[in-house]
Amino acid sequence: MAIQPIRLFGDPVLVTPAALVTDFDKEIRQLVADLMETMHDAPGAGLAAPQIGVPLRVFVWDINDETGHLINPTLDLSAEMQDGEEGCLSFPELVYETPRAFKAVAKGFNMHGEPVTIEGTELLARCLQHETDHLNGVLFIDRMKSDQRKLAMKEIRESEWFSAASSSGLNPQIKISPHNTRGLGL
Ligand code: ZN
DSSP: OOOOOOOOTTOGGGGSOOBOOOOOSHHHHHHHHHHHHHHHHTTOSEEEGGGGTOOBSEEEEEETTEEEEEEEEEEEEOSSEEOOEEEOTTSTTOEEEOOEESEEEEEEEOTTSOEEEEEEEHHHHHHHHHHHHHHTTOOGGGGSOHHHHHHHHHHHHHSHHHHHHHHHTSOOOOOOSSOOSTTOBO
């Protein structure tokens, strides 16, 4: 088991759709363990494999004292929406109002290749949507209303982690622990 560096906004892996998992082997179980350990170290409430540079459809969460993982998820969303703040471990320190469906039903597989269904409302539903988005190369800034997104982009450009990467010409790829996202880092 090993804690992995969390990739930050600006890294191309975060906007690249991840591949389906086809072999539920030892490597996948190791990936789930690494994701879980990295999420808890941050600390965060959710983490998707692309956030540690692995382009596979796998994510983990720790919400309301329950941990879980899901592989190759598909989502069914309620028409009813929820308002609320959301953070992302790939955007250190930043938390924004992000509209999401109130309820989500996620179908996928566990690390042994067995089918599982996860149902959640409120923060768990938000997490299932946020992490599945990561697997499609979609980020929470893409889900914000336009005025909120404008403010977020301004604060991202002004942030130390983003401007340091821009001026060096390198991808931001640093691990900042602890992540101060008030338990909302997904
Ligand atoms: Zn995220």
